[in-house]
Amino acid sequence: MADLRYDPINDLWVAVAEVRTERPNEYRPSAEVVPLERCPFCRGHETETPDPIAESTWDAATNVLQPVSDGNWAVRVIPNRFPAFDPHLGPVEPIAALDSDKPGIIVHPFRHARSLHSRQELVIESPRHVESYSQLNETERLASFFTYRQRLQHLRQNRQLKYVLLFKNCRPNAGASLAHIHSQLFGLDFVPSTVAARQRRLGRARATPSQWLLKQIADFELTQETRFVTQGQRWSMFCPYASRFGFQTWIVPRQNWGPLWEQDDAAIVELSRLVQTWTQAVEETIDRPAYNILFHNPLLRPTSLPGHCYIELFVRIGTMAGFEWGSNCWINTHSPESAANRLREKFKECDW
Numbered sequence: 001m002a003d004l005r006y007d008p009i010n011d012l013w014v015a016v017a018e019v020r021t022e023r024p025n026e027y028r029p030s031a032e033v034v035p036l037e038r039c040p041f042c043r044g045h046e047t048e049t050p051d052p053i054a055e056s057t058w059d060a061a062t063n064v065l066q067p068v069s070d071g072n073w074a075v076r077v078i079p080n081r082f083p084a085f086d087p088h089l090g091p092v093e094p095i096a097a098l099d100s101d102k103p104g105i106i107v108h109p110f111r112h113a114r115s116l117h118s119r120q121e122l123v124i125e126s127p128r129h130v131e132s133y134s135q136l137n138e139t140e141r142l143a144s145f146f147t148y149r150q151r152l153q154h155l156r157q158n159r160q161l162k163y164v165l166l167f168k169n170c171r172p173n174a175g176a177s178l179a180h181i182h183s184q185l186f187g188l189d190f191v192p193s194t195v196a197a198r199q200r201r202l203g204r205a206r207a208t209p210s211q212w213l214l215k216q217i218a219d220f221e222l223t224q225e226t227r228f229v230t231q232g233q234r235w236s237m238f239c240p241y242a243s244r245f246g247f248q249t250w251i252v253p254r255q256n257w258g259p260l261w262e263q264d265d266a267a268i269v270e271l272s273r274l275v276q277t278w279t280q281a282v283e284e285t286i287d288r289p290a291y292n293i294l295f296h297n298p299l300l301r302p303t304s305l306p307g308h309c310y311i312e313l314f315v316r317i318g319t320m321a322g323f324e325w326g327s328n329c330w331i332n333t334h335s336p337e338s339a340a341n342r343l344r345e346k347f348k349e350c351d352w
């Protein structure tokens, strides 16, 4: 069972989850990851994973996500076999700390808790042994993004969850332990401190939409040539001014700033095209780049801080080194201006 341990010096939680050492290639350096002889995510190997939560395909005739039970799936959702947060009930150990803001009262240095209700799911975006969004066909791409929305809609119904993060790790240097394309959903019954702080900054502290921080940034970038990439009907894309990583890109809504699970069909379709085209652009520039994609959404609870939906994409060029670990100050050798310039060229080919 995973322990959640609080680090009061750095204001962060650590999940101590030894079960994850059983993952394939756990003890190999990422450059030496060995492909499995038999991939459990490929079609025909379904019995090698836990029972599916959902199997679906995209019905082009009706433009809807269609559940299937004949094995002819385009997208498959399964529980994570190696969860960082064990969802099974166990003895509850109450938080041991005396947490207090009052001066003079010592905060217990070893605060810990159990995460009892967290949920972790994998979304396998193709039955074929491919590794990147760039390799998905239209059926797989649409089925994947509508599955994301469907699973987020489902998980938010769980009253014990407070936050859900949908993310993708592509290739070993981005954290993928299996080559076969997949994304992950972490539904948590606690709010990580970084998420809480970001949500406070994004939240509706100011009354009118025109004063929301993220909207102000987006509005400014869209008036500039330098970091703007493209604009569709529902989303805008630009490289943030203080990019920490190569090709760091934000996709932000144009109108509906609500969470991904409330975005309409047209927004989901357009987002899937933007994300896939971004992966094609970086793969035309860098040979098999490792990349991460984070689908940021508001907290599920409390709902008094709605926050905003936006999608963050970046390439793992270089590594987080001692200076970054020690200072949380970043050195980025690839400017957002040159990244945006390259991405713009690719998106010019697209008809939005």
Ligand SMILES: [Zn+2]
Pocket: 039, 040, 041, 042, 128, 129, 130, 180
């Ligand atoms: Zn495979």
